[in-house]
Amino acid sequence: MKKYFLLAGSMLVLCTGGAVPGSNPAPPVTSVDALGVGPQPLGPLPAVTAPATNPQDNAKILLGKQLYFDPRLSADGTVSCATCHSPAHGWSDKGPTSEGIKGQLGGRRAPPVSNAAYNPLQFWDGRAASLEEQAVGPIANPIEMGFTHDACVACLSGIPAYVDAFRDVFGTPYITIEQVGQAIAAYERTVVTTDSPFDRYAKGDNSALTPLEREGLEIFNGKGHCTSCHWGPNFSDGRFHNLGVPQTGPLATDDGRYAITKNSKDKGAFKTPTARDAGARPPYLHTGGEKTLEDVIRFYNKGGGKNANLEPLMVPLGLSEREIKALVAFIEQGLASLNAEVANEPGIPADQLPR
């Protein structure tokens, strides 16, 4: 017995911020750490909170909105943020890829500004860690707005109404590019598309979605595998995936996230955009290569494109025609924001911009 106890003993050892006042309900900026929590349930968006370094206030938001719609932030005064991130196109543009100053074509489609406040990282390749950083990036991009940050600040400093507005908001007698970024970011944090039929359904209104849209929701979170990337309240994991999207447009190749991280796993990977209001912004994917929602679902249905670094999440789905139709209905109508003041933001006419 003693021997057995010894044996058994040996084996045991072996085994052993605050919400924005007024304006739209706005979400907190998801921290980069949130990338680690994994899939979250679909549901209504939480309120936005602004970073402590850039608290929201109405004056700043108004200033940011003026800057957002002001083409004078570009070198030739023709391109504003709203040119490529237009409310009329679901806060993106008509595509396929974006057009900057002097008719230059960008290599990628403009990602939507709506709900960008929830993205842990900005741009298709995640090169900006905040909206503030993102907001000033295109200004100095030679293909997009074609300015330099210094020239942009000089331009704005020559507009008395802006000088007054910046002084009122930031309390400084001069304008900095960081302030420009902060103001635009403050405005972008109010561009939150809520109150979709899905949101109403998620809050208990069973009639908010049609039977076909409900079927689409079920497929979205099941056989369609959409939520393997488009999860959480913003219908986006904020991560980067290689879908095998065929390269089209002016770029011969596009390494996506790899250009930032130099991690071979990221080669050809691009950020998951929100699926909210996706019906309002065709064409699709970072190249704009798929014209309609149905096209993009068919692209996924065959398992994406061919690529040596194809995301292992990508598998053929086996969706039937009926299931494709249901998915389109859910995304197009079920995720279409009903808060018209954001979905159809009229913008600011040139003659009403600060002088």
Next chain:
Amino acid sequence: MGKINIISAVLVGVILLTAPAALAIPAFARKTAFNCAMCHTAFPKLNDFGQRYRDWGYQLPGQEGTEKTVFDPAASPIALRTTPVFTLYNATQPDQGQGDVKGTTVGFNVAGLDLLAGGLLHKNISAFFVYTPRLDVPAAYGGANNATGPSQLGSLESANVVFSNIIYRALNVRAGRFEPAYWPISPRRSYFIFQPYEIYDFGGASALPYGDNQFGLEATGHFRCGFKYGLGVVNGNGGVADNNVNKDVYLNVLKIFGPGDGQSSGQAAGLFGYYGWQPTTFASPIVSPWGELDGGANKPVYRLGGDVSLNWQTLNLRALYLQGFDDMAFNAAAPTEDYKYSGGFAELDWATLANNKLVAAALYNWVTPPSSDESSTVASYAGLARYYLGDWKAVNVALHAEYAYRKTGKAGAVKENITGAAIDVAF
């Protein structure tokens, strides 16, 4: 009637004891907030995504290190599955000199209860458990009364730890009791409740439970090119203590053609081999603390075969062929001949309606034993339909109807059929 009673009792016992374990894991669905159809063509059968989730050690494929662990209070790692069944069973057995003996039984039963727990402990380290508590012994049960028999208190059907991505995708290790990876066609993820894949556990007296989960250690790899392997060293006695010092080895290899993973899209073809030894003598009455005996004079047994899984839209055709060899020491019918047999099965599954709510499947099994044991010849046909209710989070409720016909033996064959209805519940 006595024989029929025994047959039916044994059949019920077989159903109760071999009911497929719940490998649809509501705990994973709760953690990820995904619908079950994310990982299952229809529960419990895995689709391509689910297979990759398993390949990656219960992590989202390619997303390792970015998920909740079992310690997250929002991701309870516990799940249950049970399957109340109703069966109508008929059997006809020739009785020499007295004409056929016929019998019918009708009964309610529960095809097992599984307690499941599983999940991620740390990046690339996960664990998986299935505990199957005791089922009451059928009154007329005449089968084994041992570690596999119904008098057991329960069985740790699965209890293993997985270390994933040790060398990227090329080396993953699983230790404990587990279902071998890239098992030709998983008996535990079959839609069929009343009709098993007969060939897996067929054989001479070697009692090699090829279809059972095994205790041991396994290395696996899955590559971008579609090649997968599972290489294991196991006791070879399923859930029973091993009785010899020789360990068994197996190698399963699989190649996927086209996009997907061969489960629900793409095409898969595999080869498998298992080589083991079983004792024929016991030197002494020594029993280890783990219940092992010191058997010796080990004789070989092996299984070899191939399988395919072919997909077209939502149709999946799976077929397997196996050749078995048990040393003559295990051939009770003809002790001077090795026990060589072959057989296999072909199964056609069809999934339809939104999120594959309706499934229909047909299965044909055949087993050809050596000529000395013709009475063990098996041919069986089975068909089923399953309908999944609702779209409830992390809950599966499937209504199941199945018919199976089985003929055993050649001359004087025993013919059985069972019509069963079941409610398959997991949450």
